[in-house]
Amino acid sequence: MKQIKAAIIGIGFVGAVHIEALRRLGYVEIIALVDEYDAEKKAEKYNIPSAFSSYKEMINISKPDIIHICTPNHTHFEIAAYALNRNIHVLCEKPMTTTLEEAKALVSLAKEKKLIHAVNYHNRFYPMAHHMKETIKDGTIGKIFSIHGGYLQDWLLYPTDFNWRLVSSQSGKTRVVSDIGAHWMDLAEYVSGLKIVEVFAEFTTFHKSRKKPVENVTTFSKSEDTTEYEEVPIDTEDFASILLRFENGAVGSATISQAFAGKKNKLSLLIAGSTMSLELDSDDLSNVIIGHRDQPNQVLTKDLALIHTNSKKLVSYPSGHTEGFADAFKHCFNQVYQSIIDSEATIEYATFEDGYHEMLLAEKLFESAKKGCWIKL
Numbered sequence: 217m218k219q220i221k222a223a224i225i226g227i228g229f230v231g232a233v234h235i236e237a238l239r240r241l242g243y244v245e246i247i248a249l250v251d252e253y254d255a256e257k258k259a260e261k262y263n264i265p266s267a268f269s270s271y272k273e274m275i276n277i278s279k280p281d282i283i284h285i286c287t288p289n290h291t292h293f294e295i296a297a298y299a300l301n302r303n304i305h306v307l308c309e310k311p312m313t314t315t316l317e318e319a320k321a322l323v324s325l326a327k328e329k330k331l332i333h334a335v336n337y338h339n340r341f342y343p344m345a346h347h348m349k350e351t352i353k354d355g356t357i358g359k360i361f362s363i364h365g366g367y368l369q370d371w372l373l374y375p376t377d378f379n380w381r382l383v384s385s386q387s388g389k390t391r392v393v394s395d396i397g398a399h400w401m402d403l404a405e406y407v408s409g410l411k412i413v414e415v416f417a418e419f420t421t422f423h424k425s426r427k428k429p430v431e432n433v434t435t436f437s438k439s440e441d442t443t444e445y446e447e448v449p450i451d452t453e454d455f456a457s458i459l460l461r462f463e464n465g466a467v468g469s470a471t472i473s474q475a476f477a478g479k480k481n482k483l484s485l486l487i488a489g490s491t492m493s494l495e496l497d498s499d500d501l502s503n504v505i506i507g508h509r510d511q512p513n514q515v516l517t518k519d520l521a522l523i524h525t526n527s528k529k530l531v532s533y534p535s536g537h538t539e540g541f542a543d544a545f546k547h548c549f550n551q552v553y554q555s556i557i558d559s560e561a562t563i564e565y566a567t568f569e570d571g572y573h574e575m576l577l578a579e580k581l582f583e584s585a586k587k588g589c590w591i592k593l
């Protein structure tokens with residue numbers, strides 16, 4: 217099989233996950249990494265032959281087939297545009313950019329260049345999420361009436377918790393919505409097969425100012441690791457409560473928070489149909505709960521003999537062996553790389569069009585929260 221040459225830009229929390237997932241594919245060679253900080257040290261740690269502090273220099277010297285953009289959001293646009301203009305495929309972390317205009321420009325550029333373009337909405341690649349999608353497509357749960365759930369974390373609970381995501385010039389004008397809410401909305405639309413057509417939102421910022429550590433802090437690190445702070449104003453939401461209308465008339469609601477004590481990274485998706493309901497929770501990704509009215513509810517456990525035929529490709533390990541976050545990245549990247557090798561390969565991953573759509577949803581939710589009314593897409 218052709219060995220594909222990849223380069224990873226930004227080796228913080230998620231960049232390391234990209235490296236590990238790619239290595240599990242077996243047909244990808246990571247030829248270079250880029251980071252503004254400690255690039256050499258990181259390359260040594262991950263045994264990657266070339267290290268750069270400038271993505272432009274890396275692209276011009278190493279000439280990878282594909283780059284993975286794992287840097288803070290405000291850098292995605294310029295890095296993606298630079299690579300696409302040099303005929304390099306792009307896999308970008310979410311959110312795709314910080315503005316709708318930038319996202320639109322990248323969609324056009326990627327199409328014009330006929331290059332592979334992907335956004336890492338990896339939750340699509342949990343085997344049981346895929347099973348739910350296929351079950352719904354088969355019509356098993358009937359007409360979808362409503363879609364609920366949310367995404368809850370607690371790592372920004374205290375006013376001393378800080379990260380670049382709290383700086384709107386780096387993360388964009390919405391925070392919880394575009395950082396984790398978009399994961400939920402992408403999954404809800406992907407699994408249900410229904411697009412969101414109208415939104416209503418209430419945003420709350422619990423901490424109007426936060427204590428920014430004087431030193432750089434990495435994602436998910438704890439406030440007590442630092443002692444010197446400066447007080448900075450916060451202009452993005454810690455919490456979003458959203459109401460949704462889907463294209464078939466179904467209604468929905470989601471609660472998104474990064475300040476919910478005890479919930480570390482909890483994504484829940486509940487889809488209620490006219491004959492039964494389906495429920496997935498990221499705390500228990502091996503199981504789907506099937507809800508009935510006239511018989512006992514069922515728990516379907518990930519198992520090659522029981523999962524939907526079309527979802528078997530996402531099962532790497534036997535029943536009882538948990539597959540989660542890192543495995544979803546592996547399966548997502550596998551599809552992206554297969555579509556580089558074979559133009560007819562299945563594309564279930566989020567493309568730049570999907571990345572743009574999530575940006576549009578975030579924009580409309582922001583507008584709704586400001587105006588206090590329903591907004592159509």
Ligand SMILES: NC(=O)c1ccc[n+]([C@@H]2O[C@H](COP(=O)([O-])OP(=O)(O)OC[C@H]3O[C@@H](n4cnc5c(N)ncnc54)[C@H](O)[C@@H]3O)[C@@H](O)[C@H]2O)c1
Nearest residue numbers: 226227228229230231251252253286287289309310311435
């Ligand atoms: N798909 C997911 O589940 C998921 C999870 C976490 C983060 N993300 C996304 O991944 C991106 C990175 O998030 P993170 O949590 O890993 O952040 P992070 O702060 O942990 O890491 C970012 C890294 O990028 C480097 N960097 C910053 N600017 C750079 C530049 N111009 N050139 C090269 N390197 C640069 C930093 O030094 C740092 O090492 C964000 O867009 C985030 O939304 C996605």
